[in-house]
Amino acid sequence: MFKRLFSLVLVGALAAAFFPLFAAIGDRADTSSLAGRYLDEGPEALGSANLVTSVIVTYRGLDTLGEVTVLFAASAGIGLVFSRMQPSPATRRTSTNHPPSELVVTGAGLLLPLITLFGIFIFVHGHLTPGGGFQGGVIVASGVLLAFLSGTLKELSHGLLAALELCAGAGYVAVGLLGLWLAGGFLDPRFLPTGEIGALFSGGAIPIIYTLIGIKVGAELSGVIDAMRQRRVSP
Amino acid sequence: MTLILLITFGVMMIVAALVALYSRDIVSAIIASGVVSLLASILYVLFGAPDVAMTEAAIGSALTTVVFLFAWSRIRGIASQDDSTDGEVR
Numbered sequence: 001m002f003k004r005l006f007s008l009v010l011v012g013a014l015a016a017a018f019f020p021l022f023a024a025i026g027d028r029a030d031t032s033s034l035a036g037r038y039l040d041e042g043p044e045a046l047g048s049a050n051l052v053t054s055v056i057v058t059y060r061g062l063d064t065l066g067e068v069t070v071l072f073a074a075s076a077g078i079g080l081v082f083s084r085m086q087p088s089p090a091t092r093r094t095s096t097n098h099p100p101s102e103l104v105v106t107g108a109g110l111l112l113p114l115i116t117l118f119g120i121f122i123f124v125h126g127h128l129t130p131g132g133g134f135q136g137g138v139i140v141a142s143g144v145l146l147a148f149l150s151g152t153l154k155e156l157s158h159g160l161l162a163a164l165e166l167c168a169g170a171g172y173v174a175v176g177l178l179g180l181w182l183a184g185g186f187l188d189p190r191f192l193p194t195g196e197i198g199a200l201f202s203g204g205a206i207p208i209i210y211t212l213i214g215i216k217v218g219a220e221l222s223g224v225i226d227a228m229r230q231r232r233v234s235p
Numbered sequence: 236m237t238l239i240l241l242i243t244f245g246v247m248m249i250v251a252a253l254v255a256l257y258s259r260d261i262v263s264a265i266i267a268s269g270v271v272s273l274l275a276s277i278l279y280v281l282f283g284a285p286d287v288a289m290t291e292a293a294i295g296s297a298l299t300t301v302v303f304l305f306a307w308s309r310i311r312g313i314a315s316q317d318d319s320t321d322g323e324v325r
Contacts (some may be wrong), residue, residue, distance in 0.1 A: 051288045067303040122289070130285035138293035145301060221298065 011156040046205035047194030048127040061187030075220040082227040108150030115143035123214030127203040133210040137217025168216035269300035
């Protein structure tokens with residue numbers, strides 16, 4: 001009883017602490033000087049129509065590289081833990097082995113190409129529309145999940161996943177280094193022509209970086225899903 | 236109008252979070268916590284942050300829910316295995 005009362009008080013205190021943040025949600029007319037500079041100079045300097053993307057990939061590019069590294073470490077950890085939990089013969093016998101339902105199989109046939117295409121669209125158009133490498137990669141991975149659930153995909157080649165991840169990660173750093181040598185600094189995308197705002201080939205190397213991040217995130221999360229799912233063993 | 240939507244979705248989020256906390260059925264609790272994320276992503280769209288909304292919808296409500304469901308099904312699998320083999324240590 002006392003414990004519950006204490007947690008209620010704690011929730012109330014948190015709500016009171018964050019209420020000023022919520023009350024000020026309407027008036028965000030003034031920006032800090034740094035944000036103002038990004039807003040003023042960002043579109044012209046980088047040629048990227050989606051300003052959020054130019055901040056994530058260019059101005060805060062190093063942070064994004066760190067984020068990708070964290071995700072890699074997390075997925076490697078999950079792979080390590082679950083590789084030791086291979087199903088024993090006992091699990092093989094007891095594991096529930098329902099075939100996927102007709103509804104899932106038919107729906108997957110219709111939806112899989114659309115989901116994959118949508119994911120690829122999200123990360124290729126990261127500099128034009130909301131979204132980018134992380135979101136697109138997760139959507140592609142959810143397509144892989146649907147393929148597993150419907151039985152369209154039985155096994156996922158770990159060699160292929162590792163190769164995709166390796167190439168994308170190394171490519172990301174290589175693009176960053178190209179920026180260091182040919183343009184203003186590490187992860188500066190302006191060593192390619194920035195082009196016209198709103199065109200598919202614009203924003204310098206931003207689409208390349210986001211495509212690489214998309215491939216990497218998609219491969220990592222597909223690996224996580226593959227490691228965690230209950231193996232469908234044929235009886 | 237935005238305020239009404241904000242209050243509606245906020246109340247729904249709190250209800251879903253309470254369901255996630257107090258539900259007896261683990262699967263319903265997992266789904267309810269996914270609903271919290273989904274409603275949060277709708278709020279992000281309302282306040283003009285589609286990038287964050289997309290991340291929240293894809294990771295918070297889709298992937299996390301799936302990972303939790305997988306984890307729960309594996310825990311159940313291990314439990315039933317222990318029952319059937321009298322706690323054989325692997």
